[in-house]
Amino acid sequence: MQVVAFSSYASPDRTRSAATARAPEPADAPARPFLKWVGGKGKLLDQILVHAPRGRLRYGEAFTGGGAVYFALRGEGRLASALLTDLSGDVVNAHTTVRDRPRELVAALQDHERAYLDADDAGRADYFYRVRAMRPDLLALSPVERAARMIFLNRTCFNGLWRENSRGVFNSPHGRYAQPHIANEARILTASRALQGTAIARADFRRWPELVRAHELDFVYLDPPYHPVSVTSSFNAYAGGAFAAAAQRELAEVCAELDRLGVRWMLSNSDCALVRELYARWNIHAVRAPRAVNSKGDSRGKVAEVLVTNRRSGLAW
């Protein structure tokens, strides 16, 4: 089925075109996330890369989201092989489609972009909610249609905040961006090149001890939904609802198991009592991260985060 083009909302006095107002990305720009992701690691990259092991890595990322750390390591030529996983079927399908069918995806996004940007304000909101209602769990969307739907919603929803309810259904409201860049062709083609040869799979983090063995990985980065520093402070419902304290405890067990398997790992989380307790036996480094999302959207300061590693003598780093 076709996801696109509800052109009846076109407004006669709105002449802006999708492509005109923006400076294009340079063709040789380094690969970067094509999803705008809450908790995306773009602003923390320098601090994260300093703590990653030297040498060419057989790399795994257990909570991929936008994949900022993957793209940065790939750009620095530090990856010999890689596996990316996430629990969200939309995240996994988007990365797989960017890797395998980037040009069809760009064409589908251009259809969305035209239909959306040519509409008036009411028409844009209506188009957004009609695309949002095309749920991949209810409709037989092709992988390209599903990825285009996700990227379109990601670019046009409130705060770029991809939020799913407990049944895994995306439920963020419409945002109000004057000129969202929906079909970023250069970004998608560059990301596609950077994803060639990388395995991408849908998986819960609890499967990672099995996955590192199957894929013979030697370094894993884990960036789970953060544990809230206070009851109201944090957003942590990306895939399938909230990530509770019990899940944080299971994740710490998974990290201990990876260590027993001789695998190096690095984990990001909020700097809070539970995280400090769970990882007390490992190396905890405090980092400061600029953050733009909390539950009320009204306190946008720096958030204290930690980076934890299992670096120790006997484990090459």
Ligand SMILES: C[S@@+](CC[C@H](N)C(=O)[O-])C[C@H]1O[C@@H](n2cnc3c(N)ncnc32)[C@H](O)[C@@H]1O
């Ligand atoms: C903090 S985000 C990762 C951000 C990412 N590092 C980036 O730079 O964009 C957390 C991710 O964990 C995923 N997730 C949530 N629960 C999960 C689970 N049980 N197993 C695996 N992934 C999960 C979410 O879908 C989300 O993409």
